[in-house]
Amino acid sequence: MSKRDFYDVLGVSRSASADEIKKAYRKKAKELHPDRNADNPEAESQFKEANEAYEVLKDADKKAAYDRFGHAAFDGGMGGGPRPGAGGGPGGADFQSAFSDVFDDLFGDFMGGQRGGGGRRAARGSDLRYNLRVTLEEAYNGLQKTINVPTAVACSTCSGTGAEGGAEPVSCPTCSGMGKVRAQQGFFTVERTCPTCSGLGQIIKNPCKSCGGSGRVEKDRALSVNIPAGVETGTRIRLAGEGEAGLRGGPPGDLYIFIDVARHELFDRDGTNLYCKVPVSMAKAALGGAIEVPTIDGGRGRVQIPAGSQSGRQMRLRSKGMPALRGGAPGDMFIELAVETPVNLTSRQKELLREFEDLSEDNNPAMSSFFSSVKSFWDSMKG
CATH class of the missing domain: 2.60.260.20 (Urease metallochaperone UreE, N-terminal domain)
Structure with missing residues (x-):
């Protein structure tokens, strides 16, 4: 039985872009996934057919070979194509690659992220910690305090995009925006971070000169902090969105202020x-x-x-x-x-204290009790 045209399988034209092909595949995968079609015996074979088509059309080199030679490019008839079962062809044992696509593309959105580096294109900024020492009086009264926090802020020159003139980043040509690349090693498919875009899925053709393409610069920020009355050492105050700026326009992190109350000379x-x-x-x-x-x-x-x-x-x-x-x-x-106990006594004070001591035999019950116990102890030791 002859194979269907891969473009027909995914329902796209031959002039479709990589994004259009990916979008069509994801739609098909969701429709045909066996878990959603338990009553349709043909769903599994159609699901595999869609995976097979996408494995070829998502790869620029394989797609070019398919556009020129059709299915024969992968059947060994054209000389240089991958052999069936060698892990690179659409009919081979590239199960790991297809399996990864199913879970990354089909369920990535349900797991709170996107496939590959796509979810990290606008990475959230790091949380920051600031240690603040206050006096006990300040902890008692509470106060409004201005602090200077060294942090990374969005670059004003490129508006945080990292590109000269505020231009948008473009899809990485090495990984087609996935943030990761695959290499076949025998029966295994090894996946690693894309070396071109460092896993971001995007590159900047003309990096901003002010921030070097990161979209943020180092700067001291003056922040007003409300310290409530009653804080103690270890109290943590969170300032949402006041942490490090996100990478390439991503959301900022939070600033956590940890309170340390200084020791007091009286209390x-x-x-x-x-x-x-x-x-x-x-x-x-x-x-x-x-x-x-x-x-x-x-x-x-x-x-x-x-x-x-x-x-x-x-x-x-x-x-x-x-x-x-x-x-x-x-x-x-x-x-x-x-x-x-008084010190540096005068002669008169010493005289009065000696006289007081002579008159105080019955005024020191603890001392009398102690020495009575001592006498009993010594007597018992002699016996």
């Missing part, structure tokens, strides 16, 4: 709570009394110290901590006492 932070260690005199701790402490909002808080307070004792100022980043009640501020 330690744990979530929304703040901790402040306050030194107090031995006399104040013993007698008790009120002291003033700083708060993160720049104000003052008054704290009453109970008589007989020890180092490490904590007192709380409610709602004087950090604000919650995503709403909710603010944290608390905890005052931790650090009882300070």
Whole structure:
């Protein structure tokens, strides 16, 4: 049985362009795919026939040979053509190539991309990271801050196309816009990135002199960033579309700002709570009394110290901590006492302390308990 004319199989004229042939093939492949024609026993053979026709007509050299000699160009009758079954002819074992075409061309759109390098012609720009250090006060109040970000922006000379004068890129002649080329090695078809267009599927005949054909240039950008109140170290802020410009007019990436809150000389932070260690005199701790402490909002808080307070004792100022980043009640501020032993005593102070010590045998319960335990320990060791 004689083979049908390949142009008739795909339903195109002999003067059809490569894009028209590809479009016709994809339409036929979708119509005839066996998975969609379970009730049509002839669909599989027609599907293979369409693949066979496309394998020849998509290749410029094979198409030229077919236009001149017809099917005889691939039957061995014209001398130089590929042999059937050698992997290069339409009737041969080029199953890998046809199989790849089916999935790339038929299902590429359903998988969110295009065949070969076509989906990368206008590549999305890279996401950028910017580390921003703020003070604890800035984290408490929030702020509007201007930052300078070095990044790649769309070239204004070529409007991001990469071509001189803003001209559109043209289809790569090596891969016919696919972004990849195939080479037959025995029974296997090896596919690799097109060396001419680097997988983009397009080339620029006259590259823009300002950007060298990339469609983007390096430049520092000043951006205004809103830092919300309550941020802490590790908080990430995303600025959509403020990343690196896309290649040849592609969409830009995003900018991610990572917050680092600097340590404070007075306050330690744990979530929304703040901790402040306050030194107090031995006399104040013993007698008790009120002291003033700083708060993160720049104000003052008054704290009453109970008589007989020890180092490490904590007192709380409610709602004087950090604000919650995503709403909710603010944290608390905890005052931790650090009882300070006096230094550089005068003779009179030493005299008074010795007199005080002589009168304080019953005023140090922790010390009395400790040394009582020590005496019991020593006695047990002797026994």
